Amino acid sequence: MQKYFDDTVRSIREIVRFDSSQSAPQKGMPFGKGAADCLAYFLDLADKMGFETYNYDNYAGEVLFGEGEDFAVLCHLDVVPAGSGWTHPPFGGEIADGKIYGRGTTDDKGPAVICLYCLKALKDEGFSPKKRIRLIVGCNEENGWACIDHYRKCARLPETGFSPDADFPVIYAEKGILQVRLSFPLQHPPFTRLYGGERANMVCEFAAAEGVPDETGKNPGEGLFFEGGKLTATGRSAHASTPDEGDNALKKLFAMLSENSDEIKNIYEILFEDRYGLKKLCDETGSLTLSPDIAEYEKGTLSVVCDIRYPATCKRSEVLGLIDKFGVKYELLHCQAPLYSDREGFLVSTLKEVWKEATGREDEPIAIGGGTYARALKNGAAFGPQFPGEESTIHCKDEYISLKNVEKLSEIYRLAIRKLTE
Numbered sequence: 001m002q003k004y005f006d007d008t009v010r011s012i013r014e015i016v017r018f019d020s021s022q023s024a025p026q027k028g029m030p031f032g033k034g035a036a037d038c039l040a041y042f043l044d045l046a047d048k049m050g051f052e053t054y055n056y057d058n059y060a061g062e063v064l065f066g067e068g069e070d071f072a073v074l075c076h077l078d079v080v081p082a083g084s085g086w087t088h089p090p091f092g093g094e095i096a097d098g099k100i101y102g103r104g105t106t107d108d109k110g111p112a113v114i115c116l117y118c119l120k121a122l123k124d125e126g127f128s129p130k131k132r133i134r135l136i137v138g139c140n141e142e143n144g145w146a147c148i149d150h151y152r153k154c155a156r157l158p159e160t161g162f163s164p165d166a167d168f169p170v171i172y173a174e175k176g177i178l179q180v181r182l183s184f185p186l187q188h189p190p191f192t193r194l195y196g197g198e199r200a201n202m203v204c205e206f207a208a209a210e211g212v213p214d215e216t217g218k219n220p221g222e223g224l225f226f227e228g229g230k231l232t233a234t235g236r237s238a239h240a241s242t243p244d245e246g247d248n249a250l251k252k253l254f255a256m257l258s259e260n261s262d263e264i265k266n267i268y269e270i271l272f273e274d275r276y277g278l279k280k281l282c283d284e285t286g287s288l289t290l291s292p293d294i295a296e297y298e299k300g301t302l303s304v305v306c307d308i309r310y311p312a313t314c315k316r317s318e319v320l321g322l323i324d325k326f327g328v329k330y331e332l333l334h335c336q337a338p339l340y341s342d343r344e345g346f347l348v349s350t351l352k353e354v355w356k357e358a359t360g361r362e363d364e365p366i367a368i369g370g371g372t373y374a375r376a377l378k379n380g381a382a383f384g385p386q387f388p389g390e391e392s393t394i395h396c397k398d399e400y401i402s403l404k405n406v407e408k409l410s411e412i413y414r415l416a417i418r419k420l421t422e
Contacts, residue, residue, distance in 0.1 A: 001121055001410040008117045008406060009100065013093030015041055015109045016102035021081045022143045029058050030146070031078060035139040038077045042112065042137055049120045059150035060138045065119050066129035071421050072161025073133065074373035074380075075112035076141035079104040081198050083205060083237050085397040098403050105401040107394040111164035111385045111413075112137055114406065118414040129421035134158055141165075141373065142201065144334055148376050159378040160347060162420075164413060166372050166382035170351040173285050173367035174339040174375055174382065175241070175309040178319060183329045184302045190261040196233070196250050197294030200305045200333065202395050203246030204293050205237040207253045213260065223252050231256060239395040240307035241369035243291035248272075250292050250304075271304065276325045281318065283311040285338075285367035288319070305333065309369040312338035339375035339382075347420070351383050354416045358408075363388070383416060385409050 023032030036058040043053045052064040082090035088101035138147030179200045196207025233253040238246030258265035281288040294305035374380030393399040
C-alpha cells in the first residue's frame with residue numbers, strides 16, 4: 001500500500017474541501033449541492049481507477065469489484081456542520097504537524113477514500129475476490145439515513161459487511177438510537193427567546209436566552225456571559241453518543257435560568273439530573289445516554305431535541321415508557337434498532353484476526369453507543385478507524401487524521417477486505 005500513500009493523502013485532502021453537511025435540497029440534489037459534488041468526486045475517482053460505479057440519484061453511490069455473493073463496505077461522505085473554534089480551515093484539507101485537518105477526515109471521508117485505494121491495490125496486484133465487493137457511500141448518514149432507504153429501492157443491500165466508521169478492535173454491538181423532540185409548555189418563561197445547538201447528534205456548544213431579567217446574570221458561572229438582558233452559554237461539542245466527552249452549553253444555561261424559574265428547574269431535573277431513571281437502563285453495551293442538543297423557544301413552548309442511545313438488549317418500548325412519565329408531548333424524529341452480532345461468527349472473528357495480525361494485539365470485540373451503517377445489514381460490524389487510546393476529534397473542532405494512521409489504516413483495511421472475500 002506504500003506506493004498508493006501519496007495519492008491517498010491527496011485524495012483525502014481534496015474530498016475534505018467539499019462542505020457536504022446537509023443543506024437545502026436542490027433539483028436532483030436531495031441533500032444539497034455540497035453533498036452531490038462530493039459524491040461525484042468520489043465516483044469519478046473510482047471511475048478513473050477502472051471500477052464500475054453507480055450514482056443513485058445523489059442519495060448514495062457505489063463502487064463494484066469482483067463477482068459472486070455480495071459483500072458490503074459501507075461508508076458515508078456527508079459530515080456534521082463544522083461548528084466554531086477551528087484553528088485550521090474546516091474544509092481546507094491542510095496538513096500540519098503530521099495530520100490532515102478538516103471535517104470528515106476521520107468521519108468518514110478519510111476511511112472511504114482509504115478503502116477505495118485498498119480496492120485499487122487489490123485489483124492491481126491481481127486479486128480476484130470470490131465475492132462481489134460493494135463499496136457503498138451514502139450522503140445522509142448524519143441526518144436520518146434517507147440515503148440507505150433510497151439505496152434499498154434502487155439496489156439490493158448485501159446481508160454481510162463492515163463499516164469503517166467507529167472504533168477498533170471490532171464492534172459487535174451498537175446501542176439503539178432514538179432522537180426525540182420534547183415540547184415543554186411554559187406559563188412564565190424567564191426569557192423572550194431561547195435557542196441553541198446545531199444537530200441532534202452533536203453536544204450543544206452554544207446556547208443563548210434573550211430578554212432575561214437583570215438579576216439572573218449577576219453571578220454567571222464558568223462559560224456563562226450576561227450582557228444587556230442576554231445570557232449566553234458556551235461549551236464543547238462532542239459526539240452525542242459520548243456526551244460526557246463534551247461540555248453541554250444547554251446544561252449551563254438551564255441551570256442558571258432555573259435559579260429564578262421553577263418551570264426551567266423542572267426541565268433541568270428531567271433532562272440533566274435523570275429524574276425518571278432512564279440512565280439506569282444498562283447491559284453489556286453500557287448505560288443509556290441522553291444528550292439534549294437542540295433547544296428553541298416559540299409561542300409558549302420550549303422544544304428540546306434529545307439524542308438517546310439505549311442498551312442493545314433493551315426494548316424501545318422500555319425507553320418510551322420512561323419518557324411518557326415526563327408528562328409532555330414528544331415527537332420521534334429518528335429511530336434505529338440496535339446492532340447485536342455474533343461475537344464468534346465469521347465476520348467478527350475474521351476482523352478480530354485482522355486486528356491481531358496488523359497490530360499484534362489480542363483485544364476482544366466491543367460495544368459502542370455510536371450508530372453506524374453496520375446496523376443496516378443482517379450481519380454487520382463496525383471496524384475502526386479510531387485506534388484505542390488515541391484522541392478522538394469526531395464531531396469536534398479541528399477534526400483530523402494523522403498521516404501515520406492513513407498508512408496504518410490502508411494496511412488494515414486492505415487485509416480485512418482480502419480475508420473477508422478470498
